[in-house]
Amino acid sequence: MVLLRVFIFMLTHNPILLVAVKILDDIAVAIYTIVIVLVIADLAQDTGCFNLFLDALSVSSGIGYTFSNSVTGTIVEKHDFDYGFMFLCIFGIAGFILLCFPMPETLISKNIF
Numbered sequence: 865m866v867l868l869r870v871f872i873f874m875l876t877h878n879p880i881l882l883v884a885v886k887i888l889d890d891i892a893v894a895i896y897t898i899v900i901v902l903v904i905a906d907l908a909q910d911t912g913c914f915n916l917f918l919d920a921l922s923v924s925s926g927i928g929y930t931f932s933n934s935v936t937g938t939i940v941e942k943h944d945f946d947y948g949f950m951f952l953c954i955f956g957i958a959g960f961i962l963l964c965f966p967m968p969e970t971l972i973s974k975n976i977f
Contacts, residue, residue, distance in 0.1 A: 870953040874946050 872885050904921065908914040932952070940948035 867953055867956060870949045870956070874949050 869885055869889055872881065876882065900921065901918070904917045905914060908917050932955070936948045936951055939951050
């Protein structure tokens, strides 16, 4: 989703399309939030550390958002919006790779038959 959003922001200046992409982005954020809570609930099952895991993820996300805005703003000031969006795209790809490969499946399959 990040890649598609970045390329649309880079290639168009149509306000209607930009608002539509922003609405889709907000829907993606809602889905992301629900999935994160479910994964943390799965990881923290029977440990009593759900709030600790959720708070640790919230703090690390907040730090990431802060650095993202600061660094991207600096890139946009020195170069252009396209370079700022490409920077965000690269980190979106890196996050996707980190999510897909090192993170194992957390749900233990239970054979019901």
